[in-house]
Amino acid sequence: MTILTSLAKALAAYSMTPQQLTVYRHLHISSKPIVIVPLTLAGETNAPLAAMVGPDRARPTLIVTRQPRNRAERIEFAGRLASELLFPIETAAQQTQATGPGPNARLRVVDAPQLWVPNPAGIEFIRTLGRMTRLRFIEGPWAVPKKVRDLGIWLTWFAEQAEFADTGALIAATQAIAAVWATGQSDLEDGNLAAQMAWLAPPEGMDVAAAVSRAENPQLCPPAGPSTDPTFDRLFLEPALRDLATARNPAAHNAVHRRLTAMLEEQMRPTWELTWTAIDLLRDVPEAPRVPKRWEQQRDRFTSFHRYVADGGRPQAKRDSAGRSAQRLAELEQRMAAFEAQRAYDDPLVIADHRLTGEAFAGQVVDVDPARRVPGLRRNMLRPLVTVATGDQTHLDVGQHVYDPARNGQQAVIESVTETEDGWRIELELHNQMGSGLTAKPGSVPTLGEDVTYTSVTETFVRRRPWPTRDETPWTHGGPPPDSTPVVEDAAEDWS
Amino acid sequence: MSVDERLNALRGTAPRKPHNARTLAALAANPGCRRRTLLDAAGIDKGQIAQGLGVRISIGQMSSIAIARGKGFEAKVKADGCAELLRLLREHIGLPVAEVHYHDLNPADTDDRITSRLRRSQRALQASAESNEPTGTLFDHPILQLTVNGVQVRIEPDLIAFKLGNQFFIVEIKSFAILDGTANSGKVAGAAQQSAVYVLAMREMLQTAGLDPDMVSDQVVLVCPKDFSNHPVAELLDVRKQLATLKRQLDRMESVESLLRLLPPDLSFDPRLDAAGRPTRDPQELAAAVYQVTARYSPECLDACELGGVCRAEASGMVPVLGRVVREDLGGIDSIKEAVELATGLREPDAGQQQVADLLRRAYGMRETALGAVR
């Protein structure tokens, strides 16, 4: 967090209205998001109890286990969830287009599925359910339906994607909202979707303070899950489960199950609605210019993983090998750095953060020599000089490379920094993106009086040595990993 | 009046609520809070106080379903004189235990007073520490004692102490799962913090008895369900770091005695419970008593202290309600209004606020420009 965020929170608390943290939304919002609101049984490890799922706000699919402690019922639950999720995944995968003209073009899906859960605990649920189901066998004595295993493979992929800062695959509503708005409460309170949404969309006729207080009462606003409210457990769920276990005949069992379904629906429905409201609110925020490019990359990732699964790819191992962990870590860092830079280039409030920390400065061009040339190795090179007057105090120094977000990251080098009466004068030598000739392309060099911003944050990532492939894993990292193949113990794994 | 007498007077007629490792760990997590320090030392039920003030409590509630499951798991591990636990110690931890004595320190009946249980536990543990019998011994549910804020606090941990050779191990049975060798980091951290309290308490006891405190290992045995099953696994948990933190925080805490000196002699937090256990004291009067002792609210309190809602309401409009990071960012500014006025230029900064005020004003200007352009 930064001073700008802290200020926004203070302003929000003072005015009792949420404050924007970014001018744009940096997240792609699917035209057909799929929302999952899961509930689990307390005390067990990710024992699914119920879920509300689907792409249609008005018509959610309700899945309720008939007996959450029973292994066959858990597989049944996973099977029903698989029917809901694998269909849109397949549909998306079938519609592809070429990435460009020419022989080297690949295929890319036209659109990729996007999953939403209420909060980070929902992402954990997805991950753990993926782990529960992906290592099953689809034949032999412990066989589960193929779709259950495939669901596991896909949920694991979605959960892995969710670790990346720039992801658009699986999103927690509380985090997506917090990326755009500050409320006048702490992050801890914002973790409760109802309390967070009380700031952004209080119920009709209710002020924010009253809405927040209502949101913190679990009897009025059930928790967003997957854990249920302890009072609900004691008063309603536990008796219903007991009745379910002791029901003597199918008719009695069905009656209890209907009661259970109704009460669980009541617990999930408010969260379902809030998640959709959150999506709608976010959709109304203008999208940042670099979002479509990132979504294109996400579609590429989906396309290639779908091919992997379709070709009979193995389920992901329980634990990453040393090589794969290192590779993942590098990818996490790289995508995070690129995302941070892209946000800064797109969004004046994000670049303002960098200005306040001294990694960027904004000011006016007070002097420019657009035709300056310097001798190069073989011929003269175009190296315009631009002098910027700024009031921003930067940590940047002579020799430092900086980039112009407004000119697609045009590179410049700081030639000198001089303190003046009301700030600093920074002299810059421009290095690229001016065309190939000895005169600069029109518009590629700032003009006198222009407002400009430069930052040391860069989108271009310095690629490290490529990672060794799986089979070349050095012995220092344990050598090539053994093929990860689920074993019988995995298929027979106890769920009790 | 002695310290104990004064503490009893503060509590009044309400029943005493003893410390446990969770409350001690939470206390150590916010060592600067005098309100909590005092109320805990006096054994006051903070939940009752919150209730008496009409504020909802969100912590300390556990699902009855989870409790039942946890009890079932513990019973399974301890069945037949801890047969399963022994297997785990042997196979998972690699301790060379052939056979063990099982020493039950659970209450003999409902009349078994905590003081007599404490004495029994101390005798049993000390006797065992002094002997060098090679067979292991399991002590089920001992009562321990720890000095906090200069007063002795008894704790009744849900644990087993295991002695092998000249080492004591704390064994904690938890109901969160270890999945593929890792568990939820927050839960492990919580378990480690609580275990550190037990290790410290046992060490203090040995030391008081003139024995070597280092006999208590700083490696704690954690027993949890494995993956999605009900089968236990055991792992060693290193709590050295938590021990060091806890010790430092306990050392830093003010003594209750000096705290009491700051307070009016007739102060009482008695909620005046009626026969049904409902508070009858005038909420305003009770609130006034509570506010006499300064608090140190941060949003983490909401997950750690029954008075979270009370102190949050009291701190309303102040910077700390926005969280620790904001409080650090706005260092030197107390109220939210003040921060906003400094940012908008409506207020001149005090001597110590110049730097943060400059930053706020610049930040505010940038916000206005950036948002104004799209408005």
Ligand code: SF4
């Ligand atoms: S809630 Fe209040 S009494 Fe409890 S620790 Fe926080 S500040 Fe102290």
